[in-house]
Amino acid sequence: xxxxxxxxxxxxxxxxxxxxxxxxxxxxxxxxxxxxxxxxxxxxxxxxxxxxxxxxxxxxxxxxxxxxxxxxxxxxxxxxxxxxxxxxxxxxxxxxxxxxxxxxxxxxxxxxxxxxxxxxxxxxxxxxxxxxxxxxxxxxxxxxxxxxxxxxxxxxxxxxxxxxxxxxxxxxxxxxxxxxxxxxxxxxxxxxxxxxxxxxxxxxxxxxxxxxxxxxxxxxxxxxxxxxxxx
Numbered sequence: 748x749x750x751x752x753x754x755x756x757x758x759x760x761x762x763x764x765x766x767x768x769x770x771x772x773x774x775x776x777x778x779x780x781x782x783x784x785x786x787x788x789x790x791x792x793x794x795x796x797x798x799x800x801x802x803x804x805x806x807x808x809x810x811x812x813x814x815x816x817x818x819x820x821x822x823x824x825x826x827x828x829x830x831x832x833x834x835x836x837x838x839x840x841x842x843x844x845x846x847x848x849x850x851x852x853x854x855x856x857x858x859x860x861x862x863x864x865x866x867x868x869x870x871x872x873x874x875x876x877x878x879x880x881x882x883x884x885x886x887x888x889x890x891x892x893x894x895x896x897x898x899x900x901x902x903x904x905x906x907x908x909x910x911x912x913x914x915x916x917x918x919x920x921x922x923x924x925x926x927x928x929x930x931x932x933x934x935x936x937x938x939x940x941x942x943x944x945x946x947x948x949x950x951x952x953x954x955x956x957x958x959x960x961x962x963x964x965x966x967x968x969x970x971x972x973x974x975x976x977x978x
Contacts, residue, residue, distance in 0.1 A: 759850050759877040763818035770875055770922045778802065778870045779899045779949065779973050786810040787865040790889060792851050792882075793817055793872050797826030801833040803868060804844050809836075814864075816849035816857045823848050851882035854889055862891045870899040874926040883940035883976075890978045896942065898974040902953060903930045905968035927969060942976040949973045 778799055785808050791800045794815030804813045817823050826846045834840035847857035851869075867886045876882040886896045904927040928936070934945040953969040 756850060756853055759852055760818070762877045763850055766875060766921065770872075779897075780806055780868075781866065781895070781897055781975075784811065784866055788863065789813045789866045789868055790854070790859065790864045791815040792854075792867060792869040792886070793875075794826060794846065795819075795822050797822075797829055797833065797846060799868070799870050800826065800844060800846070801830070804834055804840075809843065811843075813844045814857070814859070815844070815846045816854065816859075817846075818848065818850045820848045851876050852878055852885060854885050859889050861888055862894075864889050865891055865894050867894070867896045868899065869897075871901060872923065873898050873901055874923045874928070875921065879928075880936055880940060883936055883942075886976075887941035887978060892978060894978045896937070896974075896976040898976075900949075900971055901933075901974050902927050903933060903947075903970045903972055903974075904928060905970070906931055924969060930970070930972065930974075933974065937976040942978060945974065945976045947972045947974050 780803060784803070784806055787807055788811060789803050789807055791803055791813060794800045794817050797815055800813050800815035804811075807813060815823075815826060817826070823846045830840040830844060830846075831838050834844055836843050849855075849857035849859070867890060873879070873882075883896075890896070902923045906929045930947055937945045950970055950972040953971045
């Protein structure tokens with residue numbers, strides 16, 4: 748690892764290393780995928796062990812390319828090991844897909860260049876970014892003109908009660924609820940990061956009995972939605 752990078756992002760690296768897998772409800776398998784990404788270059792942020800990246804690769808097809816990045820090097824190694832059996836190209840998967848370690852706030856760690864992707868994709872865990880404003884600026888940096896950020900099934904707080912308002916899980920632990928912003932707050936952050944427009948779809952109340960099975964801490968109201976931000 749580059750020493751300069753390690754020094755600049757030491758707090759972020761420590762944050763991601765300490766983050767519990769349960770914080771992002773990684774057992775959830777559902778994911779929404781944009782229908783118009785065939786032939787596109789797609790960056791899957793926080794790809795974990797690659798399941799979503801393999802699904803994205805199925806959609807972009809042989810004329811597209813997918814890069815999966817994750818802060819956890821063990822996840823990256825597991826994704827690479829699983830690729831021959833899960834990517835449509837089998838043993839030739841590396842011609843169409845790449846996995847690299849990187850944190851959302853510094854995609855250059857994975858040699859991601861400016862304006863090099865058509866789509867940045869992150870499945871549900873955008874709330875867990877160490878610094879969401881910095882991460883959003885990075886997503887904007889790597890997107891080509893007209894490119895999009897797609898947040899699949901993000902968890903958003905009720906208006907007026909976003910993370911800056913102090914909602915915290917009952918245990919005090921970081922999770923997708925305790926760090927949730929309202930849709931309005933998230934939109935404003937995207938605009939400040941350089942996106943030109945933000946839209947939300949598939950909006951539905953988040954139901955459940957507790958944080959571990961999809962519930963809402965403290966009786967707060969949360970929404971599940973896909974968010975699309977365009978450069």
